[in-house]
Amino acid sequence: MKILDAQFVTGVVGERDVMYDGTPHIAFIGRSNVGKSTTINTLLGRKKLVKTGRTPGKTREINFFKVSTDITQDVYFVDLPGYGYAKVSKTDRQRLRGIIEWYISHPASDLELVVLIIDAKAGLTDFDKQMFELMDQTGKNYILAVNKIDKLNQKGINKLKKEIKADVPNAETGKNVFYYSAFKNKNIHLLRDALFGGLKEKE
Numbered sequence: 001m002k003i004l005d006a007q008f009v010t011g012v013v014g015e016r017d018v019m020y021d022g023t024p025h026i027a028f029i030g031r032s033n034v035g036k037s038t039t040i041n042t043l044l045g046r047k048k049l050v051k052t053g054r055t056p057g058k059t060r061e062i063n064f065f066k067v068s069t070d071i072t073q074d075v076y077f078v079d080l081p082g083y084g085y086a087k088v089s090k091t092d093r094q095r096l097r098g099i100i101e102w103y104i105s106h107p108a109s110d111l112e113l114v115v116l117i118i119d120a121k122a123g124l125t126d127f128d129k130q131m132f133e134l135m136d137q138t139g140k141n142y143i144l145a146v147n148k149i150d151k152l153n154q155k156g157i158n159k160l161k162k163e164i165k166a167d168v169p170n171a172e173t174g175k176n177v178f179y180y181s182a183f184k185n186k187n188i189h190l191l192r193d194a195l196f197g198g199l200k201e202k203e
């Protein structure tokens with residue numbers, strides 16, 4: 001599969017047509033700094049499509065990127081603001097969480113799959129777990145993407161796998177959980193196959 005084109009379309013904070021124009025969304029959520037934007041860039045083979053590594057908490061909108069490939073239907077990659085960054089004021093944090101929850105639980109959007117990204121070193125946070133609950137309640141498909149495995153040795157990865165299994169009982173590596181490094185481009189192809197594998201073929 002080849003990525004033919006990937007372009008920023010728009011940033012939204014509320015109801016807009018782009019939410020339901022018939023193009024499926026694959027959305028990326030997670031705490032600030034876990035590597036959401038880096039993951040999108042690496043998945044698409046575009047180093048600078050999405051700005052990365054800037055002051056956490058700066059992304060205030062839900063950013064839509066239209067992605068075309070040679071074999072699948074077009075898809076929106078949706079980059080959401082990061083949640084839970086300590087230096088963002090409490091009011092702002094509540095507001096950002098509100099935007100994320102609104103997007104996740106939207107009843108009529110074309111949201112197809114949510115990729116919840118965590119930092120391998122930090123593990124699952126309480127808000128990550130709340131997001132799982134919200135997605136279960138609203139019937140959304142999701143996968144857990146564990147980024148930055150370059151920061152752990154094999155022993156650390158095995159320990160993390162046990163912890164995740166305890167928190168997410170139906171977790172199955174390679175199916176709904178992926179361990180990878182966006183930075184080192186490790187295992188990213190497995191995540192890419194899982195994301196694009198769920199899309200319809202190009203007409």
Ligand SMILES: Nc1nc2c(ncn2[C@@H]2O[C@H](COP(=O)(O)OP(=O)(O)OP(=O)(O)O)[C@@H](O)[C@H]2O)c(=O)[nH]1
Nearest residue numbers: 032033034035036037038052053056082181182183
């Ligand atoms: N070691 C390591 N660092 C990574 C990896 N992926 C991303 N990073 C670094 O983590 C930092 C944050 O990356 P971003 O992609 O900007 O994170 P984000 O989740 O989009 O952050 P917000 O937009 O603030 O929510 C950057 O300095 C990246 O270079 C990885 O696989 N390994």
Ligand SMILES: [Mg+2]
Nearest residue numbers: 036037051059
């Ligand atoms: Mg980002």
